[in-house]
Amino acid sequence: MASYLILQKILKTGFVSEPAPQPDPALRTREQALQAEILKVFGQAVAIRHVDAGSCNGCELEIHALNGPHYNIDGLGVKFSASPRHVDVLLVTGPVSRHMEAALKRAYDAIPDPKWVVAMGECACTGGMFGESYASCGKISNVIPVDVEVPGCPPTPTALLQGILAAVSKDAPNANG
Amino acid sequence: MKIGDHEWRLDSIGPHIWRGDMETGQLLALSRAVKEEGGQLIALWGSDDRHLNGGFGIHVALLTGLGLVWVSCALSAETPAYPDLAHIFPQADRMQRAAFDLLGITATDAVDERKWLRHNAWAASEFPLRKDFSSLAAHRSPLPEADAYPFIYVQGDGVHEIAVGPIHAGTIEPGHFRFSIIGDRILKLEERLGYAHKGIEKRFEGMDIASGARLAGRVSGDSHSAYAWAYCMAVEMATASTVPERALWLRALYLEIERIANHLGDLGYLGNDVALAFGFAQFWRLKEDWLRMSIKLFGHRYLFDRIAPGGVATDIDAAGCAELDALTRRIEAEVRELKIIYDEHATLQDRFADTGICKPELAAQLGLTGLAGRASAQTWDVRTQFPQVPYDRLDVNMATQRRGDVLARVEVRFAEVYESLRLIRDILKRLPAGGIHTPLQPAQAACEGLGWVEGWRGEVMVAVRIAADGTLDRVHPHDPSWQNWPLVEMGVLGNIVPDFPLINKSFNLSYSGPDL
Numbered sequence: 151m152a153s154y155l156i157l158q159k160i161l162k163t164g165f166v167s168e169p170a171p172q173p174d175p176a177l178r179t180r181e182q183a184l185q186a187e188i189l190k191v192f193g194q195a196v197a198i199r200h201v202d203a204g205s206c207n208g209c210e211l212e213i214h215a216l217n218g219p220h221y222n223i224d225g226l227g228v229k230f231s232a233s234p235r236h237v238d239v240l241l242v243t244g245p246v247s248r249h250m251e252a253a254l255k256r257a258y259d260a261i262p263d264p265k266w267v268v269a270m271g272e273c274a275c276t277g278g279m280f281g282e283s284y285a286s287c288g289k290i291s292n293v294i295p296v297d298v299e300v301p302g303c304p305p306t307p308t309a310l311l312q313g314i315l316a317a318v319s320k321d322a323p324n325a326n327g
Numbered sequence: 328m329k330i331g332d333h334e335w336r337l338d339s340i341g342p343h344i345w346r347g348d349m350e351t352g353q354l355l356a357l358s359r360a361v362k363e364e365g366g367q368l369i370a371l372w373g374s375d376d377r378h379l380n381g382g383f384g385i386h387v388a389l390l391t392g393l394g395l396v397w398v399s400c401a402l403s404a405e406t407p408a409y410p411d412l413a414h415i416f417p418q419a420d421r422m423q424r425a426a427f428d429l430l431g432i433t434a435t436d437a438v439d440e441r442k443w444l445r446h447n448a449w450a451a452s453e454f455p456l457r458k459d460f461s462s463l464a465a466h467r468s469p470l471p472e473a474d475a476y477p478f479i480y481v482q483g484d485g486v487h488e489i490a491v492g493p494i495h496a497g498t499i500e501p502g503h504f505r506f507s508i509i510g511d512r513i514l515k516l517e518e519r520l521g522y523a524h525k526g527i528e529k530r531f532e533g534m535d536i537a538s539g540a541r542l543a544g545r546v547s548g549d550s551h552s553a554y555a556w557a558y559c560m561a562v563e564m565a566t567a568s569t570v571p572e573r574a575l576w577l578r579a580l581y582l583e584i585e586r587i588a589n590h591l592g593d594l595g596y597l598g599n600d601v602a603l604a605f606g607f608a609q610f611w612r613l614k615e616d617w618l619r620m621s622i623k624l625f626g627h628r629y630l631f632d633r634i635a636p637g638g639v640a641t642d643i644d645a646a647g648c649a650e651l652d653a654l655t656r657r658i659e660a661e662v663r664e665l666k667i668i669y670d671e672h673a674t675l676q677d678r679f680a681d682t683g684i685c686k687p688e689l690a691a692q693l694g695l696t697g698l699a700g701r702a703s704a705q706t707w708d709v710r711t712q713f714p715q716v717p718y719d720r721l722d723v724n725m726a727t728q729r730r731g732d733v734l735a736r737v738e739v740r741f742a743e744v745y746e747s748l749r750l751i752r753d754i755l756k757r758l759p760a761g762g763i764h765t766p767l768q769p770a771q772a773a774c775e776g777l778g779w780v781e782g783w784r785g786e787v788m789v790a791v792r793i794a795a796d797g798t799l800d801r802v803h804p805h806d807p808s809w810q811n812w813p814l815v816e817m818g819v820l821g822n823i824v825p826d827f828p829l830i831n832k833s834f835n836l837s838y839s840g841p842d843l
Binding site for chain 2: 151152155156159160163166200201202203204205206207208209210211212213214215217218219220230232233244245247248249250253257278279280281282283284285286303304306
């Protein structure tokens with residue numbers, strides 16, 4: 151019974167996935183020399199590890215939304231992974247709380263080179279409303295190197311996807327060699 | 328106001344909200360009387376009042392049959408201490424430990440004196456919420472000590488530990504779970520939170536009232552409207568400002584939109600956690616449609632900063648009302664279809680039923696609140712029993728269950744989705760005409776207020792004290808997750824480890840909210 155209803159609902163719903171947005175190179179904060187070589191080998195297939203370094207959980211809502219059917223990230227070769235040891239991109243949200251500083255550094259160190267860091271949201275890019283204090287280190291780049299910053303409170307799934315694609319896309323200025 | 332055998336001197340400061348000052352000895356008697364009448368402790372927090380009366384303060388919010396009772400006791404500057412309340416209300420335990428970590432005020436004779444919010448960002452001898460603590464000087468100093476926390480160890484043949492977090496396998500907020508297990512069964516779970524502590528309460532100090540609303544909304548982003556409304560209710564009470572009727576109805580509209588967005592997401596993830604990816608895809612499709620409606624009609628997918636002191640920032644026109652009304656009908660029809668599939672799906676029901684049980688007696692003893700409380704027969708909903716405008720005219724039907732398992736928490740969510748969709752249609756039909764914003768009255772002297780809102784997760788409370796110069800002196804935002812986290816520890820006992828993610832998701836508690 152349930153299987154019949156599920157199939158019926160799937161057929162009735164049809165496809166809702168939308169075309170992917172273009173990468174937004176303006177979000178890049180630095181270029182890595184190895185980028186071109188890596189991209190030649192891996193194309194755009196990219197594995198991501200997310201770390202919440204002290205976010206209000208607003209950005210997490212949009213990461214979840216990005217995994218929903220409208221955005222079809224699997225189809226783009228983008229995949230969230232459970233272990234930092236398997237990934238290319240570290241996606242970080244929140245200001246870095248001082249209580250998460252050590253854990254964030256360890257997660258960063260556990261990712262094999264080459265790696266890219268995407269800072270997601272106002273707090274990750276600037277420290278946001280929480281800023282720097284006895285309990286907060288402020289923006290992500292105060293703690294680990296950042297390649298792409300995606301502003302917004304929170305950034306939409308589309309903006310986040312543009313940022314992730316910018317980290318690994320082929321049109322970087324040094325990608326000709 | 329009569330509670331137990333005693334007539335307490337409490338003043339009404341708003342609809343269903345009472346205020347009183349008392350000696351610490353009376354606080355104990357009042358707490359016992361409230362407990363005996365079936366009430367609960369909602370929140371406990373401290374304040375540095377040395378610039379006002381030369382000492383510290385301890386504040387308690389109690390839930391009684393007549394509403395919320397907010398009482399304060401003055402404590403001496405030299406030995407700030409108050410009697411332990413955790414032996415009456417166990418949910419006070421972590422709040423008391425946090426009050427010590429932040430202010431150095433002590434609950435006398437408390438059983439558990441371990442630190443709670445403090446890891447290693449400040450020393451045991453420092454108290455960040457004291458007015459003479461310099462936040463920036465502390466920021467520049469190196470971390471004073473390695474974090475060490477005395478977990479309670481379980482010893483015996485075949486017992487071993489699994490340590491999880493602060494970083495989890497999925498997209499989850501930071502926190503640590505220490506499991507002691509035998510085979511696959513959980514013998515004990517101990518939570519260690521505080522990783523997301525980013526100094527929110529200190530940040531409020533000295534902030535202007537308008538900025539405070541934006542910060543309050545970011546205490547726990549998934550409950551933005553609940554926090555923003557509770558904060559605004561508090562500052563409007565403090566400054567004796569009136570808000571246009573239409574703005575209050577729009578706030579309720581936002582709150583119900585937020586409830587539906589979160590419940591849809593949770594219903595999808597709960598399907599996903601029992602390997603029904605179909606459920607995730609369908610509910611997140613509906614949630615995305617819902618969020619796109621929010622940005623189209625109100626300018627933000629999660630309605631951030633739509634509620635501001637004195638009213639709201641965004642109105643809705645007739646065309647918007649019609650569009651939203653039509654969407655509620657489509658969403659309701661689709662959710663009802665999906666509910667039939669969840670009901671018919673044998674393995675889903677098998678995983679949901681009798682998993683993560685919090686029995687009603689335990690829930691009452693430990694103060695389980697909000698939607699998880701209602702799934703364990705704790706029949707409290709601020710919108711029903713203690714309604715503010717416009718809920719006093721909306722007749723909210725409370726959703727309750729007695730099973731206290733994952734299935735019950737799923738059932739409450741389904742029922743609340745239907746009810747909130749109905750409420751939205753009702754609000755749209757009856758929305759009063761008029762303005763949506765009136766500037767706040769300026770604060771003439773130091774003043775205080777309290778806001779109390781039934782968010783999607785449970786009751787969100789914000790207490791505010793404004794200084795004579797109009798800036799914020801002390802703000803305490805309280806998340807219902809404070810009370811509910813200990814029930815996750817209890818609910819998982821005897822369950823298998825692979826069911827933990829499912830049980831945890833069925834509560835879906837905030838980390839940022841109580842970590843502050």
